[in-house]
Amino acid sequence: MVEQVIMRQDIALDDFLTIFVSSGLVLVFGGLYVGIYTAVKVELLKTWTMPIAYIFWVLTAYCLYLMGSLMHVGEFTAKALVVAAFGILLLPHAVYYMQDQVHQQNEH
């Protein structure tokens, strides 16, 4: 019986720090995107700061890409990361819309 061997591409030693920092920044930038978006919507921040929120989402997506490429992720994981990136983009819109609709229905 021939045993199946799973081949895996090792991570280069010099890439570890970049991977850890970029994976941390994924959520730091993601958090800033979500935070600024929500703060503008609830009028805690001025409207002109909204583009900054989207810049943070672009940085989030870039960090995900960088992290994924340095880790040599497989096809499936790469798709999962793309889903996560778009999930982060859409989530605050969906959440805010739902929150706002419920408020509208209950207050007017």
Place this chain on the structure above:
Amino acid sequence: MANKFTGIGSESKQLATWYFTFAAILLGAQLVFGLVAAIQYVMPGFLFELLDFSVARMLHINALVVWMVFAMFGSVYYLLPDETGIETVGIKVGKLLYWIFVAAIVVVVLVYLFIQVGPATETSIWFIHEGREYIEAPRWADWGIVVVALGFVGNLFLTGMKGNRSGIVTVLMADMIAFAGLYLAGMFFTDNITLDQYWWWWVIHLWVEATWEVFVGSIAAYGLIQMIGASRKVVEMWLWIEVAMLFGSGILGIGHHYFWIGTPEYWWEIGALFSALEPLPLVAMFIHVMYDWGKQQGKKVAGGSDESVVANKPAFVWFWMNAFGNFLGAGIWGFFHTLPQVNLYTHGTQFTSAHGHLAFFGAYATILIGMFYLAVQGSNGIKVLKHTKASIWSISLMVGGMLGMTMALTIAGYVQVLVSRAQMGATWAGYFDGQQGMWFAQAMDWRLIMGVVMFLGFALLAKDLLTTGKNPVHER
């Protein structure tokens, strides 16, 4: 819904304060044994053969789980009269079970401390400890915990069915059934270590990343209504969405624990996909708290008042810390090492410890301390509970200490990844070489210093909670 059951005379709230008091004592014990273990990293001979690292660590992490379970039970007993409008059904049984629970925990801790190890037969499993991280209680205590948990769930269900069943109570009823039921998965042994670990993770992961997170969502919903007068309809609607998202990503997120324990390789893909999705509900919970606070404060400002809408400032800060800390500790520090390609190197290093510390603190300790403050406010009849010097310093020192420990452990973990794993290939020599380097040693020194900072914060927290009732600064 104010009535005679929701005020100071409520027996359920009184029972809740008992639970919170014992939880706070265990939190102190957790920190003390954590400090002992941290000293042993710096001075390996400290308390050698009196209280070895293995015993100190066991007490540290078991105390963590138990104080949180006590505080969770207390939280439910605290909110039940407010939510259902009636006194908790079976409160006398609840009080009896509380004392059984306390007695069992005290005996278990004394056995851990003074007997420590058994003959490695069935006797050890039944009377000393079971040897499973986090849930090491011996089997007699396991059965005791099952009886207490069943009594607690029974009280919750009977009260929920008899009184007004709000959305928060309904979610808690479903969640606590899962919470109690999952404990059973950690109560039996198999000879195969892979199978054994497979079931053990059902308790640890599915508790922490599914049922406990849903519990936090429910408590946050209750807290937002109590502290800032958030709309119940909005909060409860949002709670259901959080439940769906948390269970949707959290249950199969268990795959990230199945990467290297001998389970089939398809867990790599499942673990990677659902772990990547796990931060999303945490992001959503963060928005939820910010949204409700922003809206309520905005209404007040629009009405011409610049007063804060917050009726319990220390509790609100702890709840806010929870929204942020959950995202930071469970989200960011979890995402650091959740994908299998990276986890291959980080697994079992201080990275895991850094994540564990910040996630447990950020996701659970914060909100449960917030509940301590809500209980202190309620039991002393305080209308607006304000910040004191002690509350501000305790928050700053505890949060600062925890962040410092996390950074130190992350640096130590990074050294282990590079030296022990990547350069030396996870060998025996690599394990020791990784821990002898300057960076690792200094990181452990800083972890100890930050642990002391955290303990000082806890001492001030205890002082603040104990003196709140007599402090004239609060509005009555």
